[in-house]
Amino acid sequence: MSVVRCDGIVQIYKAQDVEVVALRDVDLMIDEGETVALLGPSGAGKSTLLWLLAGLLRPSAGRLWLDGTDLGRLGQRRLDRLRAARIGVMLQNPARNLIGYLSAAQNVAFAQRAVRRDRRRARDLLARVGLGEAGDRPAGRMSGGEQQRLALAVALANKPRLLLADEPTSQLDDGTGRAVVELIKRAAALDGTTAVVVTHDTTVSEALSRTVTxxxxxxxxxxxxxxxxxxxxxxxxxxxxxxxxxxxxxGSMARIEPLEDGIALRRAES
Ligand SMILES: Nc1ncnc2c1ncn2[C@@H]1O[C@H](COP(=O)(O)OP(=O)(O)OP(=O)(O)O)[C@@H](O)[C@H]1O
Ligand SMILES: [Mg+2]
Structure with missing residues (x-):
């Protein structure tokens, strides 16, 4: 069974009197432990798809399953519970993933409130993102790169079934970026976490098992x-x-030529 299944997902934003179709008929299946890089130009709909998979947004049309559960059929409270226990999210703006006045360890502990608290895992995650010594400094005073690394530790705090990360390395240098990718792959290998990572960074996309553009x-x-x-x-x-x-x-016209195993498209001279 797929961990993620999208069936004909459509997302339409209504801004004043104009409608923006951000996603049209997206079909997608992602299996357990797959690490998917979500690619595409700016405005293509990547963050929108991530928000939908995170249950932060309900699609205008189409259906979305997580581990066989149809998210559209859950009431708000059950959806919130499922999200807290099984989905780890790292949004595009690092600060939005954290509670600014709490320390690194407190942020991870807060994320674990939905499951059994695991202090060893918390310490291990913070060490792996290079924040083992971050002490009591509030997250709100950290640099963008530190916040990004902490946000990943928070997103992985519960051994999520599904990790969703939007540009997780945008503020990191190559070395720290690689550490972040290693952590995502490790979660996939050890915990079976399925990851969907929006990225423009080819070192990230090349390290993951699949790309979706x-x-x-x-x-x-x-x-x-x-x-x-x-x-x-x-x-x-x-x-x-x-x-x-x-x-x-x-906008051009093409001729279709059937081949044994497919078709060829040839531009028709007008
Ligand atoms: N809250 C919103 N209200 C109205 N339109 C929106 C909203 N959020 C996104 N859009 C529009 O939906 C489309 C897809 O946006 P989205 O943020 O998903 O793109 P993206 O692929 O993540 O882009 P980027 O790489 O720049 O982050 C864009 O045309 C965007 O302007
Ligand atoms: Mg985006």
Missing amino acids: IRDGRVGAEGRRGEDFVVVGREGAVQVPPEYHHLLPP
């Missing part, structure tokens, strides 16, 4: 073991990757 609100491509594939979506839609736009520009 979102463009214009759809899953356009997927990568496994270094090879990239386009995804044939509902009704057969395929996105031509930007690197081929010079051969087949958006």
Whole structure:
């Protein structure tokens, strides 16, 4: 059974009198222990998908399952409980993941309130993100990079089933960035944590087991073991990757040539 299953997810934001379609018909299955890099240009809908998977937002249409539980069928209280116990979230803005007046250890302890408190795990996580000596300094006074590392320790505090991290290395140097990636992979290997990581950082995406690229609100491509594939979506839609736009520009007409094992698209001369 998949840990994450998205079925025809649509997200529409309403701002004043305009509607923004942030996601359209996203279908996605992610298995236990997979580490997925979520890629795509700015505004593609990556953070929106993360918010939906985190249960922080309910989709405009479509269904979303976590470990077989249909999130849309849960009332707010049960959803909150499930989130606190089973989902670790690291939002794009590091400070938003933390309680500013609490220390590093207190922030991790707070995240563990939903499960049995595990002081050893808390200490181990803080040491692994290089905050073993952070002492009593409140999180609100930490640098952006320190907050980012602490946010990951907080997100992993409960051995979550699902870790969702939005640009977890954006404020880190290469060395600390690698430590963060190692921690995510370790959680996947040791605890079976499934991770979805939004990133622009190729050292992060190359270290994870799978890539999913979102463009214009759809899953356009997927990568496994270094090879990239386009995804044939509902009704057969395929996105031509930007690197081929010079051969087949958006809006152009193409001829379809059937081959033994697929089709070829050739630009029709107009
Ligand atoms: N709260 C909101 N209200 C209205 N529109 C929104 C809201 N949040 C996001 N959007 C719009 O939805 C689309 C997707 O936004 P999203 O933040 O998911 O993109 P992203 O891929 O995370 O981009 P980035 O890489 O810049 O973080 C964008 O067009 C954005 O302007
Ligand atoms: Mg974003």
